Amino acid sequence: MNAVTMIEREKRFCAHNYSPLPVVLVRGEGVWAIGSDGTRYLDMMSAYSAVSHGHVHPRIRSAAVAQIDKLSVISRAFYSQPLGEFLEALCRITGFDGALPMNSGAEAVETAIKAARRWGYRVKGIAPDQAEIVVADSNFHGRTSTIVGFSSEPAYRADFGPFCGGFKQAGFGDIESFRQVINANTCAVLIEPIQGEAGIRVPPAGFLRELRALCDQTGTLLILDEIQSGLGRTGKWFAFEHEEIRPDAVILGKALGGGIMPVSAFVARRELIDQFNPGSHGSTFGGNPLAAAVGLEALKVLEEEGLIENSARQGEYLKQRLNTFKCPAIREVRGRGLWIGIELDRPAKPYCEALLQEGVLTRETHENVLRIAPPLSITRDELEWGLERIIKVLGS
Structure with a gap:
């Protein structure tokens, strides 16, 4: 066919x-x-960071096949051997006390929202049904009706209402706007440390440190959505490490599934994880043995094969090369690690179509931003091969 x-x-x-x-x-x-x-096409998109290890990584494939031959899905009604080992590794790497495994990133965000609200009522003492979560404008946290309800993007919201309340917006990177909207009913700030779908937007230096301090001053949780930015994409395990802060919880997904299947998790300190009790939250497939085995091997590969260090090294080269390339159409090159946005003064989709003809796969985001995010395993020669074609297309 x-x-x-x-x-x-x-x-x-x-x-x-x-x-x-x-x-x-x-x-x-x-x-x-x-x-x-x-x-053959060079994948410079990595399925929105879900294929950070590369396609069909042999170790991850082997772990998946071995687990499929034993046991794949049983639901959390019973214990399984792989789940504890996977979550122990995840907690060690993140530095948190516990985790709640889910499937998609949006499910993990919903989990974070429920945890934050329960914490707000049971620990902070917010009056019933008054808890608020502060988010950033231009955010992207998923596609559920709750999540698109607090989006500032009209296309995500159109004709999907009515939406639930309990969310306030502040300006991404603008600490004063966060200071103005946080109040006694605020249980959490939920934010991407780098906004992906908004165009790989990096906040001003020091913003996350200021936000952490503000949350400490007001008794507010800081929850970071690292579904795209986490697990090595920015050249460190997590984007928050660039500012040397600690959030109260982190949301992970995409690369956690090793490019094979959906795996996500809400990872947090004990006080937050303990807000859940039997019957309060769940997922038939969340934390299944197959997902746990794949997630564990995905973490091991990142750690043992130097993919995070490679992301930092190749990402620095990628950004340097793009910044030295002079093209009238380019407004700005921004990002960290192997996660770069090239903002243009015109629509980016035609450039994606031209790159397809050159053997390079990528897609635009936010209409005029060309996304460059190859697997973290990319070599200098492979990166240079792609860069030559990107420069050719942008210069034509």
Whole structure:
């Protein structure tokens, strides 16, 4: 079956909630994805950071196959061998006391919201049904109705209301705007340390430190959504490490599944994790043995194969090369590690389409930002191969 037929079949039967580029991918090998006609494409998007280890990483694949042959899904109604080991490793790496495993990133965000509200009522003493969570404008935390309800992006909200209350917005990177909206009913600040879908927006230096201090002063939780930015994407385990702070909790996903399956987790200090009791929250698939085995191996690969150090090293080179390239269309190059946004003075999608013809896969975000986020395993030669084509397309 040719690519045209496959594309038309997907269009016929799949809801049109995405607008894919016209290529059918059938196989992956490390940083490369192979099309149905055999063309090799350098993946400079990594499925929004979900494929940080590269496609079909042999160690992660082996761990998944070995677990599939033993036990995959039993629900949390029973104990399983892999889950405790996985969460112990996750807590060691994050420095937190406990975790609640889920599947998608949005589910983990919902978990964080429930934990923060319970903490607000039971620990901070907020009056019933009065707890508020402060978020940043231009945020992206997922697609559930609760989450899009506190988005500032009209397209995410259109005709999905009515939305629940309990959220206030402040300006991303503007500490004074956070100071103005936090009050006695504020239980938490929920924020991305770097905003991904908003265009790889990095806050001013010192902002997260100031936000941490503000939360301490007001008795407010600081919860960081590191679903895209975490697990090595920015050149450190977590983006908050660049400012040498500690949040009260962190939300993880995407790369936690090793590019094989959805795995997410809400990881926090004991006082937050202990807000949950039997029956208060759950997921049939969350923390299943297969997910735990894959998540554990994904963490081991990041740690043992030097992928985080490689992200820092190659990311510095990537940003340096892009900053020295002079192109009238480029407004700004920003980001950390192997997570770079090239803001243009025009729509970015045509450049993505041109890059596809050059053998490079990426997509625009926020209309005019070209996203560059290859797997963390990329070599200097592979990165240079992609850079040559990016520079060619931007300069044409």
